Amino acid sequence: MSTFVGVHVSDPSLQSQFTQVELRSLNSKFSSVIKQKGKITVGDLPGVMVKLKAFSQKFKEEEIRVALSELALDMSDEVNFESFLKIYLNLQALASAKSGGSKDSSAFLKAATTTLLHTVGDSEKACYVAHINSYLGDDPFLSQYLPIDLTTNDLFDLAKDGVLLCKLINVAVPGTIDERAINTKQQLNPWERNENHTLCLNSAKAIGCTVVNIGTQDLVEGRPHLVLGLISQIIKIQLLADLNLKKTPQLIELADDSDDIEELLGLSPEKILLKWMNFHLKRGGYKKILTNFSSDLKDGEAYAYLLNILAPEHCSPMTLDAKDPYDRANLVLDHAERMGCKRYLTPNDIVEGSSNLNVAFIAQIFQRRNGLSLDGKKVSFAEMMPDDVQTSREERCFRFWINSLGIATHVNNVFEDVRNGWILLEVLDKVSLGSVDWRQTSKPPIKMPFRKVENCNQVVKIGKKLKFSLVNVAGNDIVQGNKKLILALLWQLMRYNMLQLLKNLRSYSHGKEITDADILSWANHKVNSTGRKSRMQSFKDKNLSNGLFFLELLSAVEPRVVNWNLVTKGDNDDEKRLNATYIISVARKLGCSIFLLPDDIMEVNQKMILTLTASIMYWCLQQPVEDAESSPSQAADAATTTDVSSAPSINSEDESSVCGEISALTLDDAPNPTV
Numbered sequence: 001m002s003t004f005v006g007v008h009v010s011d012p013s014l015q016s017q018f019t020q021v022e023l024r025s026l027n028s029k030f031s032s033v034i035k036q037k038g039k040i041t042v043g044d045l046p047g048v049m050v051k052l053k054a055f056s057q058k059f060k061e062e063e064i065r066v067a068l069s070e071l072a073l074d075m076s077d078e079v080n081f082e083s084f085l086k087i088y089l090n091l092q093a094l095a096s097a098k099s100g101g102s103k104d105s106s107a108f109l110k111a112a113t114t115t116l117l118h119t120v121g122d123s124e125k126a127c128y129v130a131h132i133n134s135y136l137g138d139d140p141f142l143s144q145y146l147p148i149d150l151t152t153n154d155l156f157d158l159a160k161d162g163v164l165l166c167k168l169i170n171v172a173v174p175g176t177i178d179e180r181a182i183n184t185k186q187q188l189n190p191w192e193r194n195e196n197h198t199l200c201l202n203s204a205k206a207i208g209c210t211v212v213n214i215g216t217q218d219l220v221e222g223r224p225h226l227v228l229g230l231i232s233q234i235i236k237i238q239l240l241a242d243l244n245l246k247k248t249p250q251l252i253e254l255a256d257d258s259d260d261i262e263e264l265l266g267l268s269p270e271k272i273l274l275k276w277m278n279f280h281l282k283r284g285g286y287k288k289i290l291t292n293f294s295s296d297l298k299d300g301e302a303y304a305y306l307l308n309i310l311a312p313e314h315c316s317p318m319t320l321d322a323k324d325p326y327d328r329a330n331l332v333l334d335h336a337e338r339m340g341c342k343r344y345l346t347p348n349d350i351v352e353g354s355s356n357l358n359v360a361f362i363a364q365i366f367q368r369r370n371g372l373s374l375d376g377k378k379v380s381f382a383e384m385m386p387d388d389v390q391t392s393r394e395e396r397c398f399r400f401w402i403n404s405l406g407i408a409t410h411v412n413n414v415f416e417d418v419r420n421g422w423i424l425l426e427v428l429d430k431v432s433l434g435s436v437d438w439r440q441t442s443k444p445p446i447k448m449p450f451r452k453v454e455n456c457n458q459v460v461k462i463g464k465k466l467k468f469s470l471v472n473v474a475g476n477d478i479v480q481g482n483k484k485l486i487l488a489l490l491w492q493l494m495r496y497n498m499l500q501l502l503k504n505l506r507s508y509s510h511g512k513e514i515t516d517a518d519i520l521s522w523a524n525h526k527v528n529s530t531g532r533k534s535r536m537q538s539f540k541d542k543n544l545s546n547g548l549f550f551l552e553l554l555s556a557v558e559p560r561v562v563n564w565n566l567v568t569k570g571d572n573d574d575e576k577r578l579n580a581t582y583i584i585s586v587a588r589k590l591g592c593s594i595f596l597l598p599d600d601i602m603e604v605n606q607k608m609i610l611t612l613t614a615s616i617m618y619w620c621l622q623q624p625v626e627d628a629e630s631s632p633s634q635a636a637d638a639a640t641t642t643d644v645s646s647a648p649s650i651n652s653e654d655e656s657s658v659c660g661e662i663s664a665l666t667l668d669d670a671p672n673p674t675v
Helices: 020-037 042-049 061-070 081-098 122-136 154-161 163-172 190-206 216-220 224-239 249-254 258-265 269-283 301-310 317-321 325-338 347-352 355-368 377-384 389-404 422-431 449-465 475-479 483-503 516-528 542-546 548-557 573-590 598-602 606-622 632-639 652-665
Strands: none
Touching: 020 042, 020 081, 020 216, 042 061, 042 081, 061 081, 122 154, 122 163, 122 224, 122 355, 154 163, 154 190, 154 216, 154 224, 163 190, 163 224, 190 216, 190 224, 190 389, 190 573, 216 224, 224 355, 249 258, 249 269, 269 301, 269 355, 301 317, 301 325, 301 355, 317 325, 325 347, 325 355, 347 355, 389 483, 422 449, 422 483, 449 475, 449 483, 475 483, 483 606, 516 548, 516 606, 542 548, 542 573, 542 598, 548 573, 548 606, 573 598, 573 606, 598 606
16 A cells, blocks of 8 residues: 655654645655765755745745854754754744735744644633544444544544544445445554544545645644544634535525525535625614624623524623623624534534634534524525536536645636636646746736636636647637636646646656546556456546546555455446545545546546546556566566666655655545535
């Protein structure tokens, strides 16, 4: 399976400043310079540091040299990896100061070992533990470990084998992970733990979590801030699942006209929740408009008004009459509890303005009683909105793919969010570095329509340079929200990124372009090299619907990954679905970042089949070639791959973004998407 080994440093306090992804990236850069020069001295560091992504836009080489001289370091002294990390942290603190942080120039000289420290709130941890105890308490495997004690750190110890996190993902979006693929023995070896965490992280991305800078080793170590951060995202996806027009058409009541409906479609679940709360508060006579889930809720008044509107039968006059915010918060929670809401937070959390816990609490109130009309013309209009299953599936795929790339803007609705061109430009700059002329762009919010057209015109211009098929396409077509065009453009972007990633992993010296035919040929050769006779005629070969070819391909790239006792013959739809679900989870467990649905395999969706195959190929080509001469078939296969250790390395400071870009190879697994 995965050959990942964590990067360790001897100083625990220094180790705690970095995630494993960051350590791997920095270690890779440090090692490559050592390989070139034999050693690194302090005098070499300005030239090394200025090339790192974290500093390239903030420092000139001479500025770094001056900063190092202020540390009173001898420029001829040799630097080891730990010293390199300490200097990196100092420069990071200086970069923060330049960006508007501390203005005291001496601050960064004080060995900025606290720059990246994270804190874990006891209330937040208690909330998530209570949620896990409630939803997973009856799980056949986890019931022996639950309930978790809120007063201890048992949560982080239990999360170390990956089973809890995988199960929690399935609670948030049922069916995301085929539980047959989870290793659930009492005692797991390091390989099996790593497999579970790999499956967890790739599945988390597939339901919309951001997992940049989280590695499997971080989860194996049970690092509190990273584990809680991931759990927080998973639970939020579960609690906000109904905040969209498809699941709750009554939300259309929040819109006054067609323009508002268009805006509503593009809002994130959190913003819809805020809009919903303001809608009811305005009806109840509350004078303020809420703009956040923290400071605006501290006095508890908004909660008191909201609950009195939604559940007047449980109303208590004492709530609004209370003078002390803590007392009012306590009465609010009593009111909510009488409605059937769990206590996701304490009165103190409300008074202190805990944003995450307030969102969880309000989402639960919405689930219990949203107070919106169940009939009327608006709801009828919402229910009549076209629901093209294929279009919806592809929109979800591209949304999660874009969000996994690590761009600055988060996508909530592809068709609405790309219309000003900005997100498309960010994606283009990610998949084809330097292709965007940012001087000729307009950053949102964009009020003037012609500025949006200018952005989209540049998108089309770059696309044509990359040889995309954009005949008779203009920027205004994107601004107008042409769904068919937007999906076609995004597919070409994804495919381009996919082929570039594959090209970067093989045939460096010849610069050979990778084609769809190469991917098809590789997959057939890989399966045939194991002695099996299966063959894929094309990416729309209907024989692929039973899933057997892909299970044989996965077994060919890693023999241990497929448990053939769990594989069906695929003779009917039920058996095909079992195989398709298993394929997706096994591929993620292997290390493939994929976003497709079981239906895509069953229906042999040509685009999705291509991306699944390419993802498996990408993973395989990254693995070191071992004993290539042991058999003719292995030797032939080795000729088509690149030994990672001998190939030119991917720019190390971009390693974390490359981890995100791998997701360009695939699509989503959640049968009932919640984001």
